[in-house]
Amino acid sequence: MFRSRVRLTCLTFTLALVAAAGSGVGAIKIIAVSPVEIPDGLADPQPARALFDSLIAAELMRAGLTVVPAHEADVIWKRLVDSVQGFYSALTGELVETKYRAVMTGTPRELRDRFQVDAWLRPEVELLSVDFEGGKARWDGTSEGMGSGSSGSAPALSLVVSVLDAAGTEIYAGRGGIQVVRKGSKEVSRDKLFKDSKRNLQAVHLAIDSLLARVRVSQ
Amino acid sequence: MKIAWLLALGAALAATPRQGVKTIAVSSVVLPRDFRTLPRPRAAFDSLIAGQLRGAGFTVVPPQVSESIWLRVRDSVGGFYDTYTGKLIDEKWEAVHTATLRELRTRHHVDGWLHPSIRFVGAPFTGGKVKWHGVEQTSGAAGGLGGFLFGTKTGSVPALSLVTMLEDTAGKELYVGLGGIELAARIEGGRFVDIPRASLLGDGSRNVNAVHLALDSLPARLAAKPGP
Numbered sequence: 001m002f003r004s005r006v007r008l009t010c011l012t013f014t015l016a017l018v019a020a021a022g023s024g025v026g027a028i029k030i031i032a033v034s035p036v037e038i039p040d041g042l043a044d045p046q047p048a049r050a051l052f053d054s055l056i057a058a059e060l061m062r063a064g065l066t067v068v069p070a071h072e073a074d075v076i077w078k079r080l081v082d083s084v085q086g087f088y089s090a091l092t093g094e095l096v097e098t099k100y101r102a103v104m105t106g107t108p109r110e111l112r113d114r115f116q117v118d119a120w121l122r123p124e125v126e127l128l129s130v131d132f133e134g135g136k137a138r139w140d141g142t143s144e145g146m147g148s149g150s151s152g153s154a155p156a157l158s159l160v161v162s163v164l165d166a167a168g169t170e171i172y173a174g175r176g177g178i179q180v181v182r183k184g185s186k187e188v189s190r191d192k193l194f195k196d197s198k199r200n201l202q203a204v205h206l207a208i209d210s211l212l213a214r215v216r217v218s219q
Numbered sequence: 220m221k222i223a224w225l226l227a228l229g230a231a232l233a234a235t236p237r238q239g240v241k242t243i244a245v246s247s248v249v250l251p252r253d254f255r256t257l258p259r260p261r262a263a264f265d266s267l268i269a270g271q272l273r274g275a276g277f278t279v280v281p282p283q284v285s286e287s288i289w290l291r292v293r294d295s296v297g298g299f300y301d302t303y304t305g306k307l308i309d310e311k312w313e314a315v316h317t318a319t320l321r322e323l324r325t326r327h328h329v330d331g332w333l334h335p336s337i338r339f340v341g342a343p344f345t346g347g348k349v350k351w352h353g354v355e356q357t358s359g360a361a362g363g364l365g366g367f368l369f370g371t372k373t374g375s376v377p378a379l380s381l382v383t384m385l386e387d388t389a390g391k392e393l394y395v396g397l398g399g400i401e402l403a404a405r406i407e408g409g410r411f412v413d414i415p416r417a418s419l420l421g422d423g424s425r426n427v428n429a430v431h432l433a434l435d436s437l438p439a440r441l442a443a444k445p446g447p
Contacts, residue, residue, distance in 0.1 A: 086302030091293065093300035093307065131411055132374075152374025153341065153411070 028215050031060060031163075032068040032108075032117045034077065037124040039157075048125065048194045052159065055204045056123055063212040068115045073107065076114075080106045105168035112166040119171065123161045123207070130156040130180065141206040142177030142199070147184055156180040157193070159203040163211060172214075176206025240330040240393070240441050243272055243385070244323045247282035249336035251379075253416050260337070260420035264381070267430040268335055275438050280327050285319065292318045316390065324388040331393060335383045335433070337420070339403060341375035352380045353432040354399035354425075359406040376411065377403040379419065381429040385437065394440050398432030401425050 036052040038045035053070050060067050080103045081087065087099035111117045130139040133151045137144050140158045157179055163172035179199055181188050194200055248264040250257070269279045292315045293299060299311035323329040342351035344358040358376055379401055385394040403419060404411045420426065 081303060086304075088300055088302050088305035090298030090300050090302050092298075093305045095305065133410070150374050151406075152376070 028065060028118045028163075030066040030068065030115065030117045031119045031121055032073045032111045032115060033057060033060070033070050033121045034073045034123065035070040036159075037122075039125060039127040041127075042190060042193065051194060051200065052123060052125065052204070055201060056121070056161075056208065059204055059208060059212065060121075063215055065215065068111065068117055072115065073111060073120060076110045077103065077107050080110075101168075104164075108164050108166050108168050118166065120164045120166075121161055121208075122164070123159060125178065126158050126160045127155055127181070128158060129153050130177075132180075137180055140175040140177035142202060144177075144180050146180065150184070154180050154182050159207045161207045161211075172211045174207040174210055176203035178203045240277070240385075240387070242278040242280060242327070242329050242331075244280040244285045244327065244329040244332045245269060245272065245282055246285055246332070246334050248381075249334075251337060251339055254337070254420065257417075257420075260426075263420075263423075263426060264335065264337070264430070267427060268333070268383070268434065271430050271434050272333070272437075275434070280323070280329055284327060285323060285332065288319045288322045289315065292322075320386075320388045320390060329388065331385045331387055333383060333385045335381060337379055337381055337400065340378055340380045342378035342399070342402065343373075343375050344406075345373045349376055349378065349402060351378055352397040352399035354401075354428065356402050358402070359412075376406065377413075379403055381433045383433045383437075394437050396433035396435075396437060398429035398434075400429040 033053070033056060036049045036056070038048050042048060057067050057070075084099040084102055087096050087103060088094065089096055108117070108120045111120055128139070130137045131151070131153050132138075132146045135146050135150055137146050137154060137156065139156055144156075146154065156177065159176045159178055161172075161174050162170055165171050179188070179193070179196065181193065245265070245268060248261055248268065250261055254260055265282060269281065272279050296311055296314060299308050299315055300306065301308055320332060323332060340351065342349045344350075347357050347359070349356050349358045356378075378399065381398040381400055383394070383396040383398075384392060386392050401419065401422060402414065404413050406412075
């Protein structure tokens with residue numbers, strides 16, 4: 001009885017893995033990566049962008065994927081944005097959906113045509129508000145001490161990734177918390193952001209490990 | 220006798236606009252993104268603010284006037300947002316702002332332009348009490364005996380406040396007023412629980428109180444400033 005239940009569980013698990021391998025994520029062999037978007041307000045976004053660009057590329061390559069460098073996707077993206085003269089409204093500052101869709105579907109199509117990519121990964125460092133309780137903030141798979149006996153909300157950073165197939169359809173989304181940017185009334189100094197290499201790497205793992213696990217299954 | 224004189228002076232200050240500001244153009248209240256599709260709170264606050272200003276002796280130019288000038292001037296410069304980033308282009312915005320002020324002054328004899336907005340703020344709480352921008356509410360966290368037994372929690376909880384800013388026709392800030400409206404979340408079981416958006420900004424007495432808090436000291440503040 002017990003053995004048949006184990007067999008059934010194994011069969012279910014195998015079927016799930018086969019299903020994952022057959023999906024868009026499982027079929028990825030070549031992936032293009034865009035440069036990491038960094039929120040406004042950081043004095044110099046370039047070092048943080050370079051850091052996460054290289055961490056993400058390294059993890060993807062370690063998983064056996066061929067990575068098309070970030071500048072290739074960036075060049076295509078910028079040219080398509082130029083072709084619609086920007087996708088924000090000059091009058092309201094809001095996104096013009098039709099223009100945005102043209103760029104969002106045109107970029108993976110061109111990446112596929114030029115580099116035979118199966119997927120396009122778009123990473124972003126996002127500034128968000130997180131709740132903390134009992135002196136600890138917990139968000140997007142990570143946690144950080146805020147000072148004892150306090151609760152409330154504080155701004156924090158997370159790495160957010162989205163993977164699209166060649167048709168521009170999102171096939172994966174992942175998030176990993178990086179660090180809080182204010183503790184109590186004190187802002188974390190800008191030069192102390194992204195300096196904890198353990199937290200940075202952990203954020204990358206949290207954001208893309210599920211993707212890589214599904215890719216490995218198919219290999 | 221002295222008290223009567225002071226009371227009379229106070230009443231006169233409250234009823235008579237000073238510092239040359241007699242006519243105020245009012246913008247429609249700006250609501251947080253979550254509320255922008257709801258016409259009711261905007262109309263309610265617009266009406267309360269206009270009523271409060273008229274009661275204080277000001278002539279009020281309604282929001283439709285400044286809005287139509289603003290949109291016409293904005294369209295004439297092709298908008299003031301960068302189409303590549305969605306960010307404001309400061310120089311273009313300033314040009315629209317200055318031109319609107321000029322037209323409000325020359326065509327409508329406006330002395331000041333009031334910009335009201337409702338904003339999310341972090342209201343500090345200690346235990347069960349939250350105090351911010353002149354109002355007080357209970358947070359839902361343990362306070363009193365519960366706080367004594369289980370520990371008093373401190374922090375900040377999301378709340379809504381009315382912010383009013385008056386500028387003169389040269390664009391100089393003359394007054395900023397704040398009035399707390401209500402909490403946008405409560406603490407339940409140690410977690411923040413959002414209050415449904417549809418049930419916020421609907422409490423007439425809280426709204427009236429916020430408008431009073433944000434505008435009551437305007438006449439006195441203008442009287443204290445040197446004339447133009």
